[in-house]
Amino acid sequence: MVGRMVKAMSNLQLKYTGNKQPTLGERDNKNGQLLYPYLPSQELVEVINLAIYLERPLLLKGEPGCGKTQVARAIAYELGLNLEAWYIKSTSRAKDGLYTYDAVGRLRDAQLAASGRLTTEEIKRIDDPANYVQLQQLGRAFNSSSPTVVLIDEIDKADIDFPNDLLLELDEKRFIIDEVAETSPIKEINAKISPIVIITSNDEKDLPDAFLRRCLFHYVKFPDRDRLIEIVNARFTISAAGISQDLVELAVSRFLELRQQMQEKGSNSKKVSTSELLDWIKVLQQYPQDEALDKLNGKIPFAGVLLKSWDDHIRYLNRD
């Protein structure tokens, strides 16, 4: 009970506001990549704080390119926590995110020991299988004594069993390592502090109900016009020498027009997303302002950044 209380107390103090943004040119200290600001909607901030308070994973769905994956990075940045990112592939298994056991390595060491090529310390190492266990993202998050943000990206890519295999881990925040002896200290890994788990899904496949029940759910909506302008401003004042407001507004208007047209055509096809808008403006701002504004008033310039299929090209470019 005391341990649980300790867990609850420390998570209670974490509150995400979405206001703390990286400064110009700031880089991630782990991989050296440039950090960009992330402006979440008020509802998203609310539901993130709800997930932190209730200690439940948060499932985010939304169009591709709307910034689901960046949420976890933004939370980790603002709260100063470590981020453990787990990018799911179609061949991923649930165990791979908890720990890996290097069986082949152990066999190899045993072989070397048998042929007498190891020192005595190394030989002792072989005896304990725990030496060959390497914790992965969720395992490290559970083991750490400070809260961690865990990102499980694109969970619907994996096989249908995958979310079901994670139920115990997400619910009770513990897992068992099968390959070590019963008496080993790392037999059962319990989370000292409940991690903040953000799960994203592209909604290509349905997720099982038992899994959905344990998560909080939020659909990341496409931002409205004002918010889009805010996002563009935040992104581009940070990188180059600023960007003119007229260009931004005109570009956003054309973008929204295009998106509206796509919406009318059919709801199933891919619509232009926020990340494509940002790429597009990045290209546009390389040109002197007058030229860029001229281009925007005609046909959609650099359509390849926004339109990704031949059908779209034919439909929207010939319109003007």
Added chain:
Amino acid sequence: MPVTNYQSVNSEINDLPLLELFTRLREAGMPLGIGEYELLVKALQGGFGIRDRSTLARLCRSLWVKSPDEDSIFSYHFEQLIGSAEASGSSALIETPDKGSDSKVPVSIPWLIALTLVGVGIGIYVAFSRTIDPPPKLPLPPTGTPTKNPNATVAPAPIPPVVTQPSSPSIGDYLAWGLVFLGLASLTTWFAWKILINSRSNQPIAKSTKSTELIQTVNDEMQIAKALKSSQNIRRDLFTSTTEFFPVTQRQMKQSWRHLRRMVREGIPTELDLEATIRQIGKEGILLNPVLTPRRINRTQLLLLIDRDGSMVPFHSLTDRLADTATREGKLGDAGIYYFHNCPIDYLYQDPHHSLAETISSILPNLGKNQTVVLIISDAGAARGRYNPERIELTQSFLNLLKKQVRNVAWLNPMPRSRWARTTAAEIALNVPMFEVSRQGLDGAIDRLRGRYSHVEGMQQ
């Protein structure tokens, strides 16, 4: 801290927040449990969702709503109970007066009935008592009666009934008839009001559903759940618009499709095969190389062939639902869905309207023999109940061609098994395992596609 939370919840049973909403959502078929409710209470105690109605709605949505269908049901019930979350929601304006009048009418109706009956009763009684007066005073028998027979008993003189003339109309009469008239008038107004209420109370349901867009079709399993409940308490506001009455609900379809999988070890050997390695060490005495084996992956691709138009028109929504759930479960892989009409002869069509054709001879060789399984959805002539030898032959030749190219074939017939006898379907069922569309039928078909022969089906009646 958790202990006090539970205590405070238990001690104020009547103050449990949103319990009514939770119960209604459960009755509507949403998969919610006690855990979900406790989560809501915990969040409320943590200070979430108490600012205004829309924040509360968002809180409940994040916790309880996991799909768009559930969202519409949630919005509907939330608005019913708590009122519209948006300030401009017209449903709120329409709901509250009717809610008020609905609650007023049941209260006032008994009083109104009593009043009218009393009024009518009093009025009639008084009115008639005026017209039929009580017996008047009798004229006294004359004193000078002969006393010839003093022996005769002096019987009291019979009282002759005397009908007096009706006296002139007085205030009392007016009062009496007035009461009768009042009673009848109030009866009439009560009836009229009741009819008006009935016709008006139909509207708020329609209006509020429009405002929450409940006219879009609702998930059929929730409707079935409601149909079970509604036999116990028939409330008009529990019925939502749906046109789906499928023999297999969407959730059941999804679960059945999930069974269609075949885990084989394919690809690059990366995993250690422990038993094989140990065996090798035993054989050779030393460990030379660990034996590696590829990982298991799901290698099933489903090819769906759907009969469309003609006798299959009533089943279009069913086949669409099957195709949709199969796609969303990711079963189709590279194979996909093709359409045909009655019997696939030379061409299969990529779309339901038979416009994009592909020859069978170009589709079949591209299917991986070990991976592809084929499910044909067609009534096979059972819908119209006819026996068509030509159709049997064409179908047979197609099936022969198909069986060589794929691993397993199964046939789903939307008509129930009892309707197959003496039709084309019965003949076709002799050559290919045919199942009706029900939970067991769909599971049986999928078992067959997996290569499991669970019981003899389609062969015996």
